[in-house]
Amino acid sequence: MAKRSTVIDVAESAGVGASTVSRHLRGITVRPKLAERIEKAVRELDYEPDETARSLRGGRSRTIGVLFPKVSNAYFSHALQRIEELASEQGYTVALLTHHNDPKEQLNDLLTLRRCRAEGVIITAMPGTTLQDIRAVLPSEPIVSLDSFFSPELDSVLLQNRQSAANATRHFLEHGYKAVACVTARPGTYSYRERMDGYSAELRSRGLQSRMIVAQDYPELDEMLRVELSSEQRPEALLALSDTAVLHIMKLFQELRLSPAQRPKMIGFDDFELAAFLDVPLSVVRQPIPEMVDAAMNSLLRQIKEGTTPGTQTLSMPGQLIIRNSCGCK
Amino acid sequence: MAKRSTVIDVAESAGVGASTVSRHLRGITVRPKLAERIEKAVRELDYEPDETARSLRGGRSRTIGVLFPKVSNAYFSHALQRIEELASEQGYTVALLTHHNDPKEQLNDLLTLRRCRAEGVIITAMPGTTLQDIRAVLPSEPIVSLDSFFSPELDSVLLQNRQSAANATRHFLEHGYKAVACVTARPGTYSYRERMDGYSAELRSRGLQSRMIVAQDYPELDEMLRVELSSEQRPEALLALSDTAVLHIMKLFQELRLSPAQRPKMIGFDDFELAAFLDVPLSVVRQPIPEMVDAAMNSLLRQIKEGTTPGTQTLSMPGQLIIRNSCGCK
DNA sequence: CTGTTAGCGCGTTCAG
DNA sequence: CTGAACGCGCTAACAG
Numbered sequence: 001m002a003k004r005s006t007v008i009d010v011a012e013s014a015g016v017g018a019s020t021v022s023r024h025l026r027g028i029t030v031r032p033k034l035a036e037r038i039e040k041a042v043r044e045l046d047y048e049p050d051e052t053a054r055s056l057r058g059g060r061s062r063t064i065g066v067l068f069p070k071v072s073n074a075y076f077s078h079a080l081q082r083i084e085e086l087a088s089e090q091g092y093t094v095a096l097l098t099h100h101n102d103p104k105e106q107l108n109d110l111l112t113l114r115r116c117r118a119e120g121v122i123i124t125a126m127p128g129t130t131l132q133d134i135r136a137v138l139p140s141e142p143i144v145s146l147d148s149f150f151s152p153e154l155d156s157v158l159l160q161n162r163q164s165a166a167n168a169t170r171h172f173l174e175h176g177y178k179a180v181a182c183v184t185a186r187p188g189t190y191s192y193r194e195r196m197d198g199y200s201a202e203l204r205s206r207g208l209q210s211r212m213i214v215a216q217d218y219p220e221l222d223e224m225l226r227v228e229l230s231s232e233q234r235p236e237a238l239l240a241l242s243d244t245a246v247l248h249i250m251k252l253f254q255e256l257r258l259s260p261a262q263r264p265k266m267i268g269f270d271d272f273e274l275a276a277f278l279d280v281p282l283s284v285v286r287q288p289i290p291e292m293v294d295a296a297m298n299s300l301l302r303q304i305k306e307g308t309t310p311g312t313q314t315l316s317m318p319g320q321l322i323i324r325n326s327c328g329c330k
Numbered sequence: 331m332a333k334r335s336t337v338i339d340v341a342e343s344a345g346v347g348a349s350t351v352s353r354h355l356r357g358i359t360v361r362p363k364l365a366e367r368i369e370k371a372v373r374e375l376d377y378e379p380d381e382t383a384r385s386l387r388g389g390r391s392r393t394i395g396v397l398f399p400k401v402s403n404a405y406f407s408h409a410l411q412r413i414e415e416l417a418s419e420q421g422y423t424v425a426l427l428t429h430h431n432d433p434k435e436q437l438n439d440l441l442t443l444r445r446c447r448a449e450g451v452i453i454t455a456m457p458g459t460t461l462q463d464i465r466a467v468l469p470s471e472p473i474v475s476l477d478s479f480f481s482p483e484l485d486s487v488l489l490q491n492r493q494s495a496a497n498a499t500r501h502f503l504e505h506g507y508k509a510v511a512c513v514t515a516r517p518g519t520y521s522y523r524e525r526m527d528g529y530s531a532e533l534r535s536r537g538l539q540s541r542m543i544v545a546q547d548y549p550e551l552d553e554m555l556r557v558e559l560s561s562e563q564r565p566e567a568l569l570a571l572s573d574t575a576v577l578h579i580m581k582l583f584q585e586l587r588l589s590p591a592q593r594p595k596m597i598g599f600d601d602f603e604l605a606a607f608l609d610v611p612l613s614v615v616r617q618p619i620p621e622m623v624d625a626a627m628n629s630l631l632r633q634i635k636e637g638t639t640p641g642t643q644t645l646s647m648p649g650q651l652i653i654r655n656s657c658g659c660k
Numbered sequence: 661c662t663g664t665t666a667g668c669g670c671g672t673t674c675a676g
Numbered sequence: 677c678t679g680a681a682c683g684c685g686c687t688a689a690c691a692g
Contacts, residue, residue: 004685006684006685006686007685007686007687008685008686011663016662016663017662017663017664018663018664018685018686018687019662019663019664019665019686019687019688019689020661020662020663022686022687022688023661023662023687026687029661030661030662031661031662034661034662048441048444048445049445049685049686050386050445050447050684050685050686051445051446051447052382052385052386052391052446052447052684052685052686053386053668053684053685053686053687054685054686054687055382055385055668055686056380056382056383056386056668056669056670056684056685056686057667057668057685057686057687057688058668058686058687058688059668061382063425066426070411071401071407071410071411071414072407072408072410072411073407076407077401077402077403077406077407077410078402080401080402080407080426081400081401081402081428084401084426084427084428085428088427088428088438088439088442093425093427093442093446094425094426094427095393095423095424095425095426096396096410096414096424096425096426097414097418097423097424098411098414098415098418108418109418111378112418112423114378115378115379115380115381116381116382116423117380117381117382247603247604250604250607254606254607272604273577274577274580274602274604274608276584277580277584277608277609278604278607278608278609279607279608279609334669336668336669336670337669337670337671338669338670341679346678346679347678347679347680348669348670348671348679348680349670349671349672349673349678349679349680350677350678350679352670352671352672353671353677353678356671359677360677360678361677361678364677364678379669379670380668380669380670382668382669382670383668383669383670383671383684384669384670384671385670385684386668386669386670386684386685386686387669387670387671387672387683387684388670388671388672388684389684
């Protein structure tokens with residue numbers, strides 16, 4: 001590990017003071033002759049400023065933390081992609097942490113973020129998280145909640161979950177389907193709860209009964225689905241609240257050897273590129289991920305810049321109902 | 331922004347010296363009475379060590395850098411997921427950077443990693459990267475190349491690209507197809523090059539001519555595909571070297587209104603959960619992502635632990651040919 | 661405009 | 677086993 005040069009090495013080599021080097025490197029005007037000598041010394045010594053020292057000195061880590069349940073699905077990986085791009089444009093580095101919906105891990109991750117002096121945090125918190133949980137660890141750092149909501153005192157960026165679910169449900173109703181069921185696991189998750197509400201409200205407004213196929217986890221959901229889909233009064237249509245729910249439903253269709261004609265109609269949440277090429281092209285509610293991330297990062301950067309500004313603003317973005325065939329449309 | 335407590339605050343509050351606090355917190359034995367007083371002070375002052383100061387002092391940033399072209403596809407997002415899990419188990423934080431196959435960005439990202447004193451780096455380098463490009467910025471830090479190869483002096487973890495492509499090609503041949511084409515964009519990419527080689531070698535060994543549908547970028551690939559698939563001598567089978575290539579092919583099938591029976595057979599690279607539910611269930615070469623990441627992280631951590639150990643070892647993992655229907659099988 | 665100096669918060673000496 | 681003092685590399689404050 002070759003020893004790294006420091007400002008002082010550069011300063012000596014250039015025959016100037018350390019702070020002159022520092023200033024020049026940060027774009028503050030210095031005498032042109034000195035500037036040149038500094039540049040030369042930097043090149044010769046292969047100098048690169050030490051970010052850890054800079055962080056300590058300046059109290060700014062130039063790091064923003066991203067705390068997601070996981071990153072291995074379409075929604076989070078696309079969101080992360082865009083976060084990284086915007087962050088790096090602004091000179092920030094992304095520290096990535098995932099909590100897997102485990103409270104212990106989430107707490108740990110928050111502590112890590114605190115120890116690292118993350119200047120801001122974008123979080124999709126696990127169900128049941130409270131503002132106190134967060135503020136106990138991160139008392140006053142800028143935070144934006146993405147796709148989760150647990151306090152009006154925090155900026156949140158969300159899908160218009162209720163409305164989107166209601167729209168999708170209404171679409172089924174307009175097809176003339178009466179027996180529309182709502183399927184999801186992990187019903188504690190904020191966005192799922194909202195979507196369930198939107199679905200129920202829409203049915204209720206038409207005097208129809210809601211039918212929940214809701215399980216705590218996915219193995220349990222598989223069981224419930226098996227029962228429901230084998231029954232005589234199989235639902236005519238399914239509103240699947242997540243891409244994972246869609247996947248489990250599809251697996252069951254296959255297991256039960258249901259031909260496309262025999263299957264209930266379906267609308268899912270979260271679009272993906274191959275959705276149009278499924279055996280029955282999948283109709284979905286698409287989330288405006290880039291716009292959501294832009295809003296979240298704007299809020300976060302503004303909070304960072306303006307100091308202790310608790311934005312106290314929640315943005316809900318409309319979902320787009322992408323009609324393909326699984327909803328019953330031709 | 332509430333002021334943070336420091337070791338000294340804790341020391342004063344506990345009536346001990348600063349170094350005693352530091353020692354206790356790092357698990358070194360201290361007098362039990364003092365230990366208790368320290369714990370109490372830590373709780374009262376809500377003290378949490380400052381990682382930036384620690385990094386500066388100790389020269390260890392406890393950060394590992396991940397530099398990928400992007401994270402918004404199945405392969406990279408799953409790899410990243412596992413990297414994050416292993417890193418955080420070992421007390422490391424992941425700094426995420428993406429280079430979008432732009433040399434300028436890649437260089438920038440490497441500089442960032444250097445400034446941050448990343449203790450190790452996992453990189454999927456862009457085509458054309460040389461060892462010198464990397465070592466010019468990161469002279470001697472532990473590095474593992476994942477899914478890219480540019481020097482035997484660096485530990486690399488790869489798919490057995492050539493063999494996997496050859497196997498898939500052979501599978502087509504066993505079906506009796508003669509006109510097997512290979513389709514990809516970005517032919518400079520290391521793994522695509524290898525797959526092309528494996529494909530060609532297999533055909534050559536049977537005395538067959540290879541047929542490359544290879545473009546610099548995806549728009550150009552679309553053009554080529556349109557021509558090739560509309561021609562009289564349309565290929566019987568397509569080996570698609572990436573999930574993106576598969577997607578573009580599927581789009582074209584749709585645009586050309588090719589019924590499943592009319593389409594060329596196809597095998598893709600990279601499995602995804604819904605591959606089994608496409609209108610023609612997709613046969614693919616699946617990469618053993620968890621095993622690849624485990625190997626990469628093992629190597630990286632070993633290098634970090636053992637100091638300046640240039641592992642100089644390249645691991646190739648076998649791909650698994652997942653047979654569904656698109657290859658011509660029932 | 662420039663150079664010198666003093667910390668940022670921690671861990672690691674060195675005496676005691 | 678403990679505490680005081682130093683220094684990691686940088687930048688803000690001060691004095692020239």
